[in-house]
Amino acid sequence: MRIRPRHIIVALLAAITAFLLYAARLHTSATPSDNESGLAPPLDMSMEQAPQIALDTHHLDFGTIANDQAAETTVPVYNRGGGLLEITDVRSSCPVCTIGYFDPGKHRIPPGASARMNVKVNPEGIYGFHSQKTLTLWSNDPRNPHVVLTVEARVAPEFEVEPEHFDFGEIEKGTPARRSLVFRSITDSPVRIRKVSLNSDMEKTDVAPLITFDVEELPEADRRAPERPEYQITAAVSPEMGGGDFEISVFIHTDLKRFSPFRTVAKGRVITPYEVTLDQETSELHLRGRASGMITVRGERPVSVSDIRSEHGVVEIQQNRESPEATQIRCAASETLKRGVHKDAVLFNVEMDGRVYPERISVTVYAYETKPRDNR
DSSP states (O other): OOOOHHHHHHHHHHHHHHHHHHHHHHHHHHSOOTTOSOOOOOTTOOGGGSOOEEESOSEEEEEEEOSSSOEEEEEEEEEOSSSOEEEEEEEESOTTTEEEEEOTTTTEEOTTOEEEEEEEEOGGGOSSSEEEEEEEEEESOSSOSEEEEEEEEEEOOSEEEESSSEEEEEEETTSOEEEEEEEEEOSSSOOOEEEEESSSSOOOOSSOOSEEEEEEEOOGGGSSSTTSOEEEEEEEEOTTOOSEEEEEEEEEEEOOSSOOOEEEEEEEEEEOSEEEEESSSSSSEEEETTBOEEEEEEESSOOEEEEEEESSSOEEEEEEEEETTEEEEEEEEOTTOOSEEEEEEEEEEEEETTEEEEEEEEEEEEEOOOSOOBOO
16 A cells, blocks of 8 residues: 555654643643642752741640630741742631631741741631631642641630530439529620520421420529529420430520520430330431331330321321230331422320320331332
């Protein structure tokens, strides 16, 4: 075959394209990633000539700061190496509340010198009364391209809660149980309670809570400081609270602008003469599509289950009494449900030794198909 000029041109273009692809791949493989522990200095530079970043400490504690204004200090950053150190970035784990920065031109540090990094903590971005965040300094130090400084601060509180939690200890199932704590404003700017609930937001829920709250503003004569609001918050455990240990988040919604709500917990242990278990490793049933879930009630002595019902009609129920000591309740999503997430609860009474104990199992249904039900 005769080699024509156009054949030579095509071959040259193919060779050039292959070379460019090889060069691009070589460049990509040589580009360092963020998770590399260290980089080699340029080929014409020894380690003695490379910059080396150093800090006096990797933990900065502001102590207690004011709750209405930012606190600021400086931290020395040293160059212990033989080349110019350049801080390329300072990244914060919480840019809203904790920042680090250098004054213009101060991020380039000659060998043997140091520069001051400004560190600012803003209480407006801190939830609660304690903060521990990190600042990561990125530089051209080939040994340590990034170093971490932990920044800790406590914020002077605007209120106090006494005691810190609702601790119910041991509760016999079906026995009324109530615990109280005092919410006390401790600054000249009063903090008032808007609501106490089990939700982090103030939206209403169709699910009946297992703990209810009563909030009473104390009269001036009963306050530690008459001019500052105080509240008594009383929590009551529902008779439907299941057996075993519980620790439930409680949210005190206030009019404090810096953050809201304040989180505490209600905890304790409910003692029952029987056991209620689920076939899932969760505290509530999760039903997906047409799959079913099982609730089992079992006692060492004869036990019966009655008045089984779905609170909102989302769940269909079948009862199976295995033995005098055990009953199973099979739950499945209603066939009429529309696609989406639905909340419900299975309510029933457990009868044992002549006493009746109310039970409530929360159920979340994820409805997304119409295939035949899996009756596992």
